[in-house]
Amino acid sequence: MKRYNHVIVIGVDGAGAFVKQADTPCFDRIFAEGAVTYSALASNPTISAECWGSMLLGVGPEVHKLTNGIVSSTPYPVDSAFPSLFRRIREVMPDAELGSYCDWNPITFGIVENNQNVANATARDTDLMPMICDYIREKKPTFLFTQLDSVDGAGHGHGYGSEAHLRRIHEVDELMNDAYEAVKEAGILEDTLFIMIADHGGFGTGHGGWTDEEKYVTFAASGKGVQKGAIEEMNIRDLSAIVLYALGIDAPAFDEQGWTAQVPAGIFADAVLPEYRDISHLTGAAPRRSKVAHTSELI
């Protein structure tokens, strides 16, 4: 059953669970009646390619094996056994309007197949948001995925949880609100599942390890039929299952081709879901710290 004609994801790199500490009036308002958690589990290691890859592919890093180096240098294989959400949606909805607007372009380049007619743009998030808003207003996308990078930059530069990091979360909160307003202006708010998600947090001025500050992240969803309250258990790769569910597209069976995304309890009020499986043996297995940065510092 198709529940929404539009799903819009605002991805905030490096925000972790720090949204809870930051001053985020827009987040608070947009998700006041929504489903929210500050303890969605990131992928291990808590690095961008591994985490965004998990979200868009529905499989963990132990399966997709993407790294920052790979997604920066290698286009995502169009015939991968692990199709991205874009390919999965396109296969079922040939006319869907799909967009990937990412500040960190390796997401679009290295995680999204380049033959799926996905509208895309890349720019620093402050410059990207007006393009995102225009795209929403003009094209009313079926599925739009975005990634805003500056919060992670503030974490690397000043420390995760620092005043500068929290201030940048506050500023990006306003950028997110611009997208939300564009959804309203497009006249599709009633038919949109609006999501905010972070890929990982950080500890000190880095991330890649498995501290609570790195591995717990924010996820929030708002839309008709979304249950108000806290989501108890969730992994970021579940984003894949949530998006497909919202659009009424069948997801692979659990474990089929490594697929481990599940629709968590506590998001869709009327959902009858299989019991949520604990996959922590897959995600917590190899705590380690990476020296690989992912923004312009990438080597």
Ligand SMILES: [Zn+2]
């Ligand atoms: Zn990241």
